[in-house]
Structure formats: C-alpha cells, structure tokens
Amino acid sequence: MAITDWHENDRPREKLLKFGERSLSDAELLAIFLRVGVKGKSAVDLAQDLLNHFGSLHALLNANQAEFCEANGLGPAKFVQLKAVLEMSRRHFESGLQKGDAFNSPEVVARFLESELGHQQRERFGILLLDQQHHLIAFKVLFEGTLNQASVHPREVIKTALDHHAAAVILAHNHPSGDPKPSQADIDLTHQLSQALSLVDIRCLDHMILGDFGRWASLAQLGKMP
Known part of the structure; x- marks a missing residue:
C-alpha cells in the first residue's frame, strides 16, 4: 500500500505537521528525508530496511560514502544531501551557543x-x-x-x-x-x-x-x- 493510501495521521509528513517531529519514529523521520521508496516498498519500508542494514540511525548518519551508497535506495546525491543537513544542524547549534549560552x-x-x-x-x-x-x-x-x-x-x-x-x-x-x-x-x-x-x-x-x-x-x- 502506498503512503498516500494511509490514514492521514499515519503519513510521516502529515503526522509531523499535526503532532510535531518528536512524535515520529526513526524510520518515519528517515522516510521524509528519502522522500520516495523503491519498487515494491514505500519510503517508510525502505527507511526501516536501511535502519536494519546499518543497525541504527546513529550508524547510518555516520556511515562513510562507500558504506552509505552501497545500501539499496541510496546514492551519492542522497549522501551529499544528508551531509549538508547534518552540517547545517551542527552550525545551527554552534551559532546559537556563540550568541550567548x-x-x-x-x-x-x-x-x-x-x-x-x-x-x-x-x-x-x-x-x-x-x-x-x-x-x-x-x-x-x-x-x-x-x-x-x-x-x-x-x-x-x-x-x-x-x-x-x-x-x-x-x-x-x-x-x-x-x-x-x-x-x-x-x-x-x-x-x-x-x-x-x-x-x-x-x-x-x-x-x-x-x-x-x-x-x-x-x-x-x-x-x-x-
């Protein structure tokens, strides 16, 4: 079943907007980043497969390019996007501390x-x-x-x-x-x-x-x- 066929409260994007990002599982958060799945799998199913492959969200986010790109559904473009998101997060946190904490x-x-x-x-x-x-x-x-x-x-x-x-x-x-x-x-x-x-x-x-x-x-x- 495609994500579009799910109940609104179960779709990751709609769930985040309605209940906040903390209400989402690791797989649901990753699915929003992936945006689409692969043939026969929704983005959430693909996300869960990737988490199982790497063992944890922690391991996936810290994988090097070779490790990341060998996983099904991922490639250099996704690797670049992920590293950009992680670096923005780091700079956001650091700049907030520099401003006064x-x-x-x-x-x-x-x-x-x-x-x-x-x-x-x-x-x-x-x-x-x-x-x-x-x-x-x-x-x-x-x-x-x-x-x-x-x-x-x-x-x-x-x-x-x-x-x-x-x-x-x-x-x-x-x-x-x-x-x-x-x-x-x-x-x-x-x-x-x-x-x-x-x-x-x-x-x-x-x-x-x-x-x-x-x-x-x-x-x-x-x-x-x-």
Missing part, C-alpha cells in the same frame, strides 16, 4: 561536543576556547590519533588559546571504544596542560571525554582536575 555545565559542553567529536573512529583532541563569561569563542581540533603526553604538545594548546584571546579553555577528546571513563594517562595529560596554561593566566576548567550513545565523562565533575 555560557558553557557553565558539563551537560551543555557534552551536548556541543557530541556534534564535534561523537561517533569518530579515531581519537581526536580539541579545545573549547572561552571568554571571561565562558561564552564560546571557537572550538579547535588540534590532534588526531592515539593521545598521550608526547603527542599532545602544550605549546600548541597555549598558542591556540593565545591566538584566540581565550580567558579559559575546556579540553576535550573522544574514546572510539565507546567507554568515556578517563584513563590515568588522560588525567596526567590534563594536569600537564592545566599547569602549562596557568603560566599564561588561562584557566583550564575541565576535560571532557566523549563515548558512544551520548555517554561522557567530566574530569571536573569527577574531582580529577588539579
């Missing part, structure tokens, strides 16, 4: 970092650069790969903070394993960088570690900051 809680920081560091297959280390009121100046990724005190250079962190006239910073990196629990190496690195930043009167407020499925750890919240 202060990074005064780990929850706000984690929500921001999810779009920057979440779902990465390699470790990435970055810093949130903040003004005196802890408003966001910029977020910069400085290092990729296995992180340790040898690979993360204090001089690069300090230079970036000074270049942006930051009064404070929040360190951040992801754990591709999915477990955000800080290691002793993470704690040692935090202490090293905090001490170096203090020499130029820049405060290190926290070190946030991103895991998977929205999990995160805050060294400040755990009492591990120097």
Whole structure:
C-alpha cells in the first residue's frame, strides 16, 4: 500500500505537521528525508530496511560514502544531501551557543561536543576556547590519533588559546571504544596542560571525554582536575 493510501495521521509528513517531529519514529523521520521508496516498498519500508542494514540511525548518519551508497535506495546525491543537513544542524547549534549560552555545565559542553567529536573512529583532541563569561569563542581540533603526553604538545594548546584571546579553555577528546571513563594517562595529560596554561593566566576548567550513545565523562565533575 502506498503512503498516500494511509490514514492521514499515519503519513510521516502529515503526522509531523499535526503532532510535531518528536512524535515520529526513526524510520518515519528517515522516510521524509528519502522522500520516495523503491519498487515494491514505500519510503517508510525502505527507511526501516536501511535502519536494519546499518543497525541504527546513529550508524547510518555516520556511515562513510562507500558504506552509505552501497545500501539499496541510496546514492551519492542522497549522501551529499544528508551531509549538508547534518552540517547545517551542527552550525545551527554552534551559532546559537556563540550568541550567548555560557558553557557553565558539563551537560551543555557534552551536548556541543557530541556534534564535534561523537561517533569518530579515531581519537581526536580539541579545545573549547572561552571568554571571561565562558561564552564560546571557537572550538579547535588540534590532534588526531592515539593521545598521550608526547603527542599532545602544550605549546600548541597555549598558542591556540593565545591566538584566540581565550580567558579559559575546556579540553576535550573522544574514546572510539565507546567507554568515556578517563584513563590515568588522560588525567596526567590534563594536569600537564592545566599547569602549562596557568603560566599564561588561562584557566583550564575541565576535560571532557566523549563515548558512544551520548555517554561522557567530566574530569571536573569527577574531582580529577588539579
């Protein structure tokens, strides 16, 4: 049965307009993005097949081009559209924070970092650069790969903070394993960088570690900051 033959309250577009986007399932939201199905399948059926293929909406949205385009019903044009939508969402969220929200809680920081560091297959280390009121100046990724005190250079962190006239910073990196629990190496690195930043009167407020499925750890919240 075609979607047009469904009851109005069951059609994804009409359901969204009537009840709001939060009322839709992952498959229904994806169906709106896909717009059409394939022969013998509605857009919702195709969406559900794709979710089953990738295992989750999370995995689908983070698939690379080759993985995305090999799935039935998808191709380069859809991949480009999806990446554009995701980037607009990220910029919308970031610009809203830049206009006034202060990074005064780990929850706000984690929500921001999810779009920057979440779902990465390699470790990435970055810093949130903040003004005196802890408003966001910029977020910069400085290092990729296995992180340790040898690979993360204090001089690069300090230079970036000074270049942006930051009064404070929040360190951040992801754990591709999915477990955000800080290691002793993470704690040692935090202490090293905090001490170096203090020499130029820049405060290190926290070190946030991103895991998977929205999990995160805050060294400040755990009492591990120097």
